[in-house]
Amino acid sequence: MTDTAPSASKRGPYARSRVRREQISDAVLRLVDAQGHEGVTTALVAKESGVPEPSVLYHFPTKDHLLVGAMERADDLSADDSGAEGDDSHLDPEDLRRALQPGPVGDRRVRLYLMLKGQAATPDHPAGAYLRARTERSVRIFSRLVARRQHEGLAHPGLDPDQVALQITALMDGVALMRMTNSDLDAGALVADGVRRLVGENWMRARALLDAPDVGL
Known part of the structure; x- marks a missing residue:
């Protein structure tokens, strides 16, 4: 009979560590939300x-690792809440607009994210690996959503989903930076409109109207 104890014991500590x-x-997220990342110790x-x-130091040897770990956790929670990685998820510009409404908690997380982007070029800084993985994840999610929108007739069929996904990711990063220096900026509206333009939604809707049979003529 095969002894399965080693496998079980290996899973146990890993689960507890996670x-x-x-x-x-x-x-860390609660502290960031309450007071910003600067005072976290x-x-x-x-x-x-x-x-x-x-x-704490065993799992996260420096403050930088703590802050990166917090953003990774925030990304996971956001993906779970939005269902973005689910099979039935959709790319709805209005959902993006609502998600980007300004607020003190969201802005503190955005400030942390932008700080990590500034540190990403520092050799061996944990932000570098985090941001590469985050971009890859974002592109993977948006690429699938753009392809689905093409199938639904709401995105131009000739577009490359991977390229559009990268452009949407860049758009959201750029708008996040602009919002930190312009409190009057309607970030949600800017992103929603930008996504519609990138996927060619307005063109598809106009084409559908032109292709529709005349009613009452």
Whole structure:
């Protein structure tokens, strides 16, 4: 009979480690949401999470790793909430517009994200690997959504979904930066309109009207 104990014991510690990392990252997010990323310390994270400081440092050896871990957690939670990686997800510009409404919590996370983008070029900084993975994930999600919108007749059939997905990702990053320096900017409206233009939605709707049979003539 095959002994399965080693496999089970391997899964156990891994699962506990993942739960502990999420517990710590959730605490960092709460601190960022409450006061911004600048004042986050390992001592505060330990107090907020209920995890001893040496254990915090075991999972995240520096403050930079803590902040990157928090953004990774925020991305996962956002993807879960929006269902963006689900099989039945859709690319709705109005959903993007609503998601980008301004607010103190969202802006603090955006400031953290932009700070990490500034650090990404520093050799061996954890932000570099995080941002590469984040961009790849974003492009993968949007590429699938653009292809689905093409199938629905709401995106130009001649577009390359991967290229459009990269353009949407760049658009959202650029608008996030602009919003930090222009509080009057309607970021949601700008992104929603930009996505419609990038996928050729207005062109597709106009074509559908032209192709529709005349009614009442």
